[in-house]
Amino acid sequence: MFLAGFRSLLGIDELELLTANTLFVSVITFAFDLLIIVILSYLFLVFRLLFFLKQRKNVKTYFTALLVFLALASFATLLDEYSGWDFVKMAFTANAIILMTINSLKISWIAFLTKKEKKQLLLFAFGLIILFGISISLLNSENGISKILNNFSSSLNYFNLLLNIYGVIYFSFLFVITLFHLPTAEAFDRKATEVSSLQILSRLINRVLDFKELGDTITDLAIKVCNADAAWIMLTDDETNTPVAPKNVGFVTADKIQSVLFSSKNKHALNEISFASVAVCNENETKNEQFCYAASAPLKSYNNINGYLFIAKKSEVPFDDEDRNALETFSDYASLAIENAKLLKSSIEKERLERELDVAREMQQKLLPQSIPQLERLDISSVFVPAFEVGGDYYDFFNLPNNKFGFIIADVSGKGISAAFVMAELRGIVESLVLTYDNPKEILVKTNAIIERTLEKKSFITAVFGVFDFTGEKLYLSRAGHSSILLLRDDNIREILPRGVGLGLTYSGKFEFYLEEYSLQLKENDIFVLYTDGITEAKDGKMADFGVATLKNIISASKDEAVDTIAKKIMTEVSLFSQGTPQHDDITLLLFKWKNNLEKQHG
């Protein structure tokens, strides 16, 4: 623009000066000469800048050579006075013009212009060619400017002429080459959009946490890259086939177009890019939803199809090969981005699950007794070791009226947060029931009836409820599907296994019908051991069970030990046995040692 300004200014100056009074001219001659020098220097610098624009190879020599010949040709004007030496000037000039022509071809930068910019450049170049042309014709005719410059320095005048010639040559080439580039400008623009879109996408691949944002970016870019009017995504893991991030298309139309693309006639559509004319399927739609052509591309990763990318256009010109290639490249990138987002999501999900399990474990711990009741005639010991996945074990102690003491041990089927919730529910039910009842069978029957509302069909709870009666020196037990109760009396160990089905196995009268009321007269130093299957089903490296027999052996050998010592022994054996294998279920262990009422004995 500056250049144009200066040139036009120069043109006007020249015209004015033509008609100017010679006296006036002589006054400003010197200033004018200086001005011309400044303008020429500037012009030369601009040419230099244009020449080096976007040049990759080292082309400095060409320009330096041009500069040298320009200078030589200009200085050769000094020989004008001597006739017969003309050829020197002519030779230098010819060389300079050849170099100008060569240098004018180095205009690769126009390739990087957009179509719009190229059009502007055409106009601009045309204008400059005319201005330079006018300037040359003015210099050639014997007019004022020529004279002024010649008076000052014939070299400067000639340099001016040569530079103007360079201008004409340069901009003529620019004009012609830009003109030839114009038809391909659009293709170039498209490639450029494609490349920049892929760049945006690949940057997004590693950043996007929000799936919706990713989808929006993909459909936005797909429209640009593939010359489409609408775009949307469908993910295969979404059974409703709802379009994700739809752009310029409604759900209904998207659905219709999808069904045309995936129609039975079009079997390969599921695995590769597929195109279809969809004008028929939506002719009833409102005007802005009338699409003529649509295409789908599978979003593949590792041979899995994560989903499909759809594009649709309103124009009656179908998608061409260019669009197809663009869609292909773009869908590859998009599927990579989607796969990445999915992986990220699943790792977040995993982390969330782990945190949930932490919460479940904490909840379970808090719902278990924080301290063991200290009783005069009953030594109690308990061990609880939660599994990583939370097993839903539960135990508790209850001080009951009428000199009675109750306990429960239970195991909720299943694992994780749901087992922990059932365990919490169970605790609530039992806690409120023991306020009214002290009969183990009654408590379990009522628990079964209440828990029906919470328990899933395929879940159940095994439990033993027991009540020590300090007055009658008796133990009352009911067992709902739980492991046996071990009793060590004198030197004999035995399994107590009253009949009964697990809580939740049946809600009919059968539960109550089968639940046995077991009772036992207690003897001095009776040791009772209750456990959950985390102990008996603890596995060794060969997947063998710890088993009840091993447990019984340990207990039999510990007749005179304190309950805490026995508990420790059992746990040591279990951990030795299952060394190296992860604990897959909660472990709960309850031990009771009975002491008779000494006063009563003495009395």
Added chain:
Amino acid sequence: MAEFSTTHRENGEVNIIELNGYLDAHTAQHLEIAISDLIVKNKYKVVVNFERLKYISSAGLGVFMAFIETMRSNSGDIKLAAMQPSVYNIFDLLGFPLLYEIFPTETEAVNKFNQ
């Protein structure tokens, strides 16, 4: 790790599902699908052959509880057969024999349906 598979065959009106391997929380879904398939086809008389089942967890037991009502309310049943002692112990402890029919052999279970 633990592997599990099922096979299905028919003996007259009775559908026999054979279990093989370890039935736990991870493999239970496999059996669930096998039984749901029968329900879809309106087949409610099922005998499950446990002969080659090595281990069953509480989640595995849950599968039978989930379907027994549907079978019985459509005048069918799930009958269990040919359990190894270790597997039977787990069922026994829970009280399953009081609620489900468990037979020493598959033939006995099938015959019970045909009576």
